[in-house]
Amino acid sequence: MKKYWLAAAGVVAAVAIAAPSAAGAPTESSATSAATSATSVAAGTAARTEPAEVTPAKAAVPAPKPVRTVRPGLRVDAGGGFTVWLTRDGKHWAGPDGYENFRSVVDGNIDRSEPGVSHQSEGDAKGVFHSGLYYGTRAAGRVELSDAEGHKTVATLIALPGHPDWGVWYAHTGPASGNGGSGLGVTLYDRAGRLLAELPGFDFPAGRG
Numbered sequence: 001m002k003k004y005w006l007a008a009a010g011v012v013a014a015v016a017i018a019a020p021s022a023a024g025a026p027t028e029s030s031a032t033s034a035a036t037s038a039t040s041v042a043a044g045t046a047a048r049t050e051p052a053e054v055t056p057a058k059a060a061v062p063a064p065k066p067v068r069t070v071r072p073g074l075r076v077d078a079g080g081g082f083t084v085w086l087t088r089d090g091k092h093w094a095g096p097d098g099y100e101n102f103r104s105v106v107d108g109n110i111d112r113s114e115p116g117v118s119h120q121s122e123g124d125a126k127g128v129f130h131s132g133l134y135y136g137t138r139a140a141g142r143v144e145l146s147d148a149e150g151h152k153t154v155a156t157l158i159a160l161p162g163h164p165d166w167g168v169w170y171a172h173t174g175p176a177s178g179n180g181g182s183g184l185g186v187t188l189y190d191r192a193g194r195l196l197a198e199l200p201g202f203d204f205p206a207g208r209g
Contacts, residue, residue: 067140067141067157067158067159067167068156068157068158068159069158069159069160069161070085070086070158070159070160071160071161072086072087072088072160073085073087074086076158078093078129078131078156078170079129079172080096080126080127080172081095081096082094082095082096082129082131082170084131084158084168084170086158086159086160086167088106088160089104089105089106090102090103090104090105090106091103091105091131091132091133091168093120093170095122095129101120103118103120103132103133105135105166110133110135111136112135112136112165112166113136114136114197115134115135115136115137115188115196115197116134116135116136116197116199117132117133117134117135117143117169117186117187117188117197117198117199118132118133118199119131119132119182119184121176121184123175124175125175126175127172127173127175128172128173128174128175128176129170129171129172130145130155130170130171130172130173131168131169131170131171132169132170132186133166133167133168133169134157134166134167134168134169134188134197135165135166135167136165136197137165137188137190137196138163138164138165139190139191139192140157140167140188140189140190140191140196141189141190141191141192141193142154142155142157142188142189142193143155143157143169143186143187143188143189144186144189145171145173145184145185145186146187147183147184147185147201148183148201153172153173154171155169155170155171156169156170156171157169158170182201182202183201183202184201185198185199185200185201186198186199187199
């Protein structure tokens with residue numbers, strides 16, 4: 001009888017030793033849950049401490065106006081009572097008073113071996129008409145007028161058929177005081193937006209030539 005009591009006591013002791021171990025050890029599912037929670041916390045902390053990158057917006061570049069092809073002698077209504085037309089020897093224009101003007105491209109006064117622009121202007125208290133030649137390039141894309149404050153006016157371009165290395169630009173601006181509009185600078189760009197030539201403004205009244 002004594003030996004059975006000892007065996008029973010051994011079984012009870014084994015159960016008593018095993019029970020605390022089983023109760024205290026985490027199960028597989030609880031260990032996985034704890035790891036997932038730690039990962040989530042770490043990920044949340046990383047998301048809060050790493051600001052998102054912000055890409056600055058780029059300034060829009062003015063789109064070039066297509067160069068309008070016109071036949072020789074065709075009179076183009078340039079607005080404000082002004083008319084412009086081209087011949088093989090140069091630029092012609094007339095104002096509201098009917099007075100005609102001419103600027104040659106063949107008399108040697110301009111150097112067509114490199115890009116350049118010219119500028120003529122006339123106006124009154126209502127506004128100023130600007131026009132000129134662009135030359136020395138077959139890739140003209142844009143002509144801009146700009147004042148001292150940085151305001152820009154994009155001109156209209158016309159040229160004769162056959163992709164010549166010159167053409168005419170024209171534009172209108174508001175009234176100009178003291179210099180007839182000649183104080184505005186003129187800039188020539190190619191079709192890719194690259195600078196080709198600049199003509200600074202001049203502080204004197206523009207004549208009819």
